[in-house]
Amino acid sequence: MTGYLFVPRRNGFPMSRPPNPEVRFRLLSAGYDVVLDQGFHGCGVQNITAAASVPKGSFYNYFESKEAFATEILDAYWQNIEDRYTPFLRDAETAPLERIAYFFRAISDDHAVTDFRHGCLIGNLALELSSASEKTRVRLKSILGRWEEYLATCLREAQKRGDLAKKRDVKQLASIIIEAYEGAVMRCKVERTRRACDQFEKVALPLLLA
Template sequence: MPRPANPEVRSRLLSVGRDVVLGRGFNGCGVQDITEAAGVPKGSFYNYFESKESFAADILEDYWQSIEDRHGPILYDARVKPLARITKFFRGLTHDHGEANFAFGCLIGNLSLELSNGSEVTRSKLSAVLNRWESALSACLREAQERKELGGKQHADELAQILIEAYEGAVMRCKVEQSGNALDRFEKKVLPRLLV
């Protein structure tokens, strides 16, 4: 009789596997690389994940949930003006990238480039994560409009999409240059021009 799945093993596979994928790319690592790094027998990987692509979707969910847990509350802090919250939110993300010396990029951007054409399950999860990110930013932008902090002619949903696209592009550039210059430009040049 098979042993029941162990939630701690699944959690370790997600956490360590995410780091492996960030460091080597999804196509640059195999299931064995992930299980070795997690200290788990290769055969047990499929007790927790239907396929490597479903694993990618699960690490995306885990990655975005960790961002929502750490930085998401910033966007809903009514003590801070909405546009300052958005700047603070992106600053928190940038700090995370700086902790890794800007070497790995963003899992959302990385997997978008690697898998959006080849894995429907991953593409679907990427779309869902981007929608959650957009929704959180849009709510904050609408509040800024209600408070007359942001011009009413801006379309909040579209502006949220533009902010994410600009940020992800800056993260990609930082990964190439292994410096925070592009994210510094995003915060000092792009945000002030868009959030008016």
């Protein structure tokens, strides 16, 4: 079953359209599950192609390398987060600080579907590949920057409403919120409960936004 937080797109990936886009779609979808289950370094191309029911040699018809594959599943993973969860941050009917709480709660609810067994792909690959792959590190940095900007936009709105002190550095605050949440997800992955994410929502986030 494809990871709950991952909905690969059949079109729109950075590489040119391959001879059989359905095969590429299967490699991304099945390979995503393999990377979450086994870790990037814990699985090989053989594991990915076997899960997708594709000959091993076909992998390199669609991806230049396993590293290139990692950046593509990262892009699809983040795009899915933007599509599904950033509407919470743009909901003009809800106070900005409440939107941020709803955003993180929704993501935590999806992690809970698998009892937090998989964690966050962004955090997972940051731990595994930031030192080993410059290409992946740069892609992760870009994704984190986009995430920060979504939160910072909400925080600026909160400042305009008087819900957040104008002296607060919203870019810095957004960064700290993400770091705190990623740490909570990692702890949930270890404990296989949502205790740390609940603690983030009920204790850490209110303190950061006070």
